[in-house]
Amino acid sequence: MAEFVSGVNLFTDILNLIVLGAGGYFVSTGEIGMPDLVAYLLYIVYFIQPIKKLTNFIEQYQAGMAGFERFVEIMDIKPEREDSKYAKDLENVSGDIAFKNVSFNYSDKEKVLSNISLKIKSGETLALVGPSGGGKTTLCHLLPHFYEINHGDITIDHKNLNDITLKSLRQNIGMVQQDIFLFSGTIRDNILYCKGDAKEEDIIAAAKSANIHDFIMSLPNQYDTYVGERGVKLSGGQKQRISIARVFLKNPPILILDEATSALDNESEAIIQASLEKLSKGRTTIVVAHRLSTIKNADNIVVLTPKGIEEEGTHDTLMKNNHIYTKLYNAQFKGYMPDTV
């Protein structure tokens, strides 16, 4: 299709040149007069240019859809799974979460998570830390049922994920991920994605809570500003804050924050951290933390390594243990590297 579109655009460009060239030639030889030339120009404007606009529209639509499908893949489709006939909607969620002896692997080759058990009480924050590849993101992705586990149970409010309709499950979970997806459209469209019927004042309140409203108002078209290839270019921090506004608007009782590893400048990081703290208030939150400074106040910190859960407790308890967490912490704050993690 893309080849067809660019082929049509090339064709209309050549047609424009031929018509203009021929018009110029016949005017210069005196064979046609000005009225004919005007007719030629009208032909270009009314016939050829609309074809071009249409093909450009198709091109933009395709680019937008490709990105949109990637996003939907994350929140809606992965994997294609039918609800069981006993599945019920998750309603009035309080947000108690439990993983009981959960094992999971992507393929037959190696187990990514083996016999993981943990609990998160309603409204509390659990932080996952540990070396790269330990399975932190994977564990988060099991909660919205992106994958089927091989063994064990995952429950929300004591209801097994298998007995909850996928749609209602995901309506109750908000995610702020490392890879932020904004689709081609306006800033308003992007904030509205999870709640299409939201009122204007709610959109603005969400943007204010995500510390992005003032920036949006500084743009010439404000909330109607286009983002994406043909729109305004946004920094990583600004995109992150728009994705946070989206979750504020959705207002789910359960939150998954997979902290971005990419370097944000200190100012952006502080602003984003402040809005994430506000977002997680009163919600059951799982946070994957790479910067340990952000999770000192978490109710529970789990150290996940390829061996499984190696340590668990509050920041103070884990520092007293003087084991893996202490080494990770000291590596970040005192500048020396751990030798065993």
Ligand SMILES: Nc1ncnc2c1ncn2[C@@H]1O[C@H](COP(=O)(O)OP(=O)(O)OP(=O)(O)O)[C@@H](O)[C@H]1O
């Ligand atoms: N979609 C996937 N398909 C196959 N293997 C995967 C997939 N995603 C992750 N893995 C593998 O699973 C293991 C755990 O990865 P995961 O991303 O969960 O770790 P992590 O602790 O979140 O790492 P990081 O701190 O680098 O984000 C790794 O060996 C990784 O290569």
